[in-house]
Amino acid sequence: MPVPTTREYNELDEFERHVHSLTEGPPPSDPDNSQTWDYSPHACNLRFESATRGAGAAPARCAYLFTTVPALCNFAGNLHGGCAATMVDCLTSVLILALSSPGRFATAGTTRNLHLTYIRPVPVGTEMRIICEMVNMGQRMALVKAELCRVEDGKVCVVADHEKVNLDGASM
DSSP states (O other): OOOOBSSOGGGSOHHHHHHHHHHTOSOOSSTTOOSSOOOOTTTTTOEEEEEEOOBTTBOOEEEEEEEOOGGGBOTTSBBOHHHHHHHHHHHHHHHHHHHOBTTBSTTOOEEEEEEEEEOSOOBTTOEEEEEEEEEEEOSSEEEEEEEEEETTTOOEEEEEEEEEEOOTTOOO
């Protein structure tokens, strides 16, 4: 089942449809997902909101909405830091993949550094917006920032920087 959108699919432009398709990720090799660590886009009601390729001084961006569900929370009933980091990792990587080209982050690269700052708790049931914005994408390195904000009042709850290294064609 595809990730829902906040607008009709036919209203999305070509770049938005591309980002939306990448949000699903590859089909799992383990259908019951018991052997992998991942958040479930469907369990947290992840919805694609928008994406822009960026032009001139305007950066490429994508935005999603999600609901903080119990499976994403710690014992105190707030969004778990590890779950927030996983969502940031996955959704910032979608933006990198959407902007990739052959030889330039075609496989999304690998994380060099993922830094999150937790500003305020995100209780279970909270509607959140995650905005991913490209800061720089060179041939070898990329930096994407992300913010997790409450939909209700726009207050920022988590900020993140995700540095990635392009491994296309690299021999290990």
